Amino acid sequence: MSASSDRRGPVLGSIWASLPTPALIVDATDRVTEVNPAAEVFLNHSAKSLAGQPILDRLAIDAPIEEIFARARVNQSPLFVNEVDVGTGERPPVSCTLQVSPLADVPDMLLLTIAPRELADRLGRSQHTRSAARSAIGMAEMLAHEIKNPLAGITGAAQLLSMGLGAEDRELTDLIVLETRRIVKLLEQVEQFGNLRPPEQRAVNIHDVLDRARKSALVGFATHMQVVENYDPSLPPTLGDMDQLLQVFLNLLKNASEATKGQPGTITLHTFYDLSLRLRRKDGTGRALPLQVEIIDDGPGIPPDIAAEIFEPFVSGRENGTGLGLALVSKIIGDHGGLINVDSVPGRTVFRISLPIAPKGSDPDMPSP
Numbered sequence: 001m002s003a004s005s006d007r008r009g010p011v012l013g014s015i016w017a018s019l020p021t022p023a024l025i026v027d028a029t030d031r032v033t034e035v036n037p038a039a040e041v042f043l044n045h046s047a048k049s050l051a052g053q054p055i056l057d058r059l060a061i062d063a064p065i066e067e068i069f070a071r072a073r074v075n076q077s078p079l080f081v082n083e084v085d086v087g088t089g090e091r092p093p094v095s096c097t098l099q100v101s102p103l104a105d106v107p108d109m110l111l112l113t114i115a116p117r118e119l120a121d122r123l124g125r126s127q128h129t130r131s132a133a134r135s136a137i138g139m140a141e142m143l144a145h146e147i148k149n150p151l152a153g154i155t156g157a158a159q160l161l162s163m164g165l166g167a168e169d170r171e172l173t174d175l176i177v178l179e180t181r182r183i184v185k186l187l188e189q190v191e192q193f194g195n196l197r198p199p200e201q202r203a204v205n206i207h208d209v210l211d212r213a214r215k216s217a218l219v220g221f222a223t224h225m226q227v228v229e230n231y232d233p234s235l236p237p238t239l240g241d242m243d244q245l246l247q248v249f250l251n252l253l254k255n256a257s258e259a260t261k262g263q264p265g266t267i268t269l270h271t272f273y274d275l276s277l278r279l280r281r282k283d284g285t286g287r288a289l290p291l292q293v294e295i296i297d298d299g300p301g302i303p304p305d306i307a308a309e310i311f312e313p314f315v316s317g318r319e320n321g322t323g324l325g326l327a328l329v330s331k332i333i334g335d336h337g338g339l340i341n342v343d344s345v346p347g348r349t350v351f352r353i354s355l356p357i358a359p360k361g362s363d364p365d366m367p368s369p
Contacts, residue, residue: 021115026055028108030069042114043088046276055112060087063098072100072110086114092345147183155180199241199335203358206238206245206293207231210269213249222257222267230270238291239358244332251325252295252351259299259349270294274354289338289354296351302344310342 016023022039024032032050040046043058050058056065062085072079078101087093094116103109155177162173214227238245256267272292302310311330333340338355 019113021113023111023113024050024055025103026069026110026112028073030055030066032058033109039114040276044274044276049276058088060085060093061098062086062093065098068098068100069110072102073108076102076107078102086116092343151180151184155184199244199332201239201241201336203237204240204242204245206235206240206271206291206355207233209242209245210249210271210293213246213253214269216250217253217257221254224260224262224264225257226264226266227253228266228268230268232272235271235273235291237358238355240336240355245336248329248332248353249293249295251329255325256295256297256299256349259297266298268294268296270296287337287356289356291355291357293353293355294350295353297349298347299349301346301349302342307342307344311340 016036019036019038022042023036024039025034027033032053032055035043035047035050040050043050045058059065063081068079068081078099081098081100083095084098085093086096086098097115099111099113099115101111101113103111158173158176158180162170162177165173210229210231214229217225218227253267256265259265270293272294273290274292275288275290311326330340333353333355336355338353340351340353342352343350
């Protein structure tokens with residue numbers, strides 16, 4: 001903890017840690033002295049690694065930020081900059097509102113807050129979407145079993161009818177069978193989403209799971225794709241449920257394969273270690289998530305109009321997609337105490353999963369208590 005953290009005291013320190021928007025304190029030479037947890041996530045770097053760094057080395061701001069800092073210091077009053085693009089060099093720029101405020105007790109030091117423009121709208125949309133999705137899933141779970149039974153009867157009847165029909169009429173019965181099977185598959189996914197058991201966590205070699213997923217994909221849905229491995233062989237085991245993590249990677253590989261619509265493409269499996277990433281809990285405590293897995297494809301990318309809700313149930317960018325695959329992935333990773341995010345532009349989509357490491361001495365054959 002820095003000296004300025006000590007001066008804030010426990011209450012102000014808690015407020016600082018709980019701020020939902022990225023916030024940084026810079027000194028008279030425009031170097032970073034402190035960042036809050038939201039800024040660590042935004043910049044994808046720890047407070048320790050950012051301390052003492054020139055702010056313009058870490059942020060690309062489409063505005064005369066040095067002039068703005070100077071005006072705030074001279075006038076000793078806050079300044080607002082609306083709808084300015086802010087990037088980090090590691091992520092595409094996003095439209096933000098900036099506030100630059102002098103610190104009352106140290107006039108040359110400034111507080112910079114960064115509010116992504118879509119944050120408030122996204123939170124509102126996500127809460128509404130989650131509420132509606134939970135209601136829809138709950139209703140679908142109750143109806144799934146009852147609906148599947150008559151669908152099986154319809155499928156069987158259509159198949160019996162087709163035996164005595166000509167080729168033209170069989171097209172109609174084949175359509176009935178195809179569509180009823182598609183509905184059954186959707187209902188099974190809904191049941192799976194609602195009935196997913198808690199993960200039985202044990203020490204898992206993430207490369208073993210990725211290898212199983214890769215081999216399964218290449219003999220199935222990804223025969224038209226090239227899968228490239230870019231692994232850090234020194235990674236320690238993660239704490240997870242191997243079967244559920246396999247389900248996650250298969251789902252992401254399938255999405256990447258289907259994005260090319262049958263055309264050849266490349267999927268890269270990338271693993272690495274990042275000590276700077278921590279998950280901040282509601283009680284103020286943190287958990288390190290240093291083990292990173294990226295699944296990268298060179299497909300057309302995620303449609304911008306659904307990118308913000310891509311992990312929500314029933315949101316899909318594919319024709320006839322159920323919108324449950326990525327929602328299930330997000331749920332599994334959340335149940336593992338991890339994070340998943342996506343960056344997507346045409347020609348490059350990166351799903352990044354951040355997981356904890358297994359405690360030393362963890363037995364791979366025994367579930368974690």
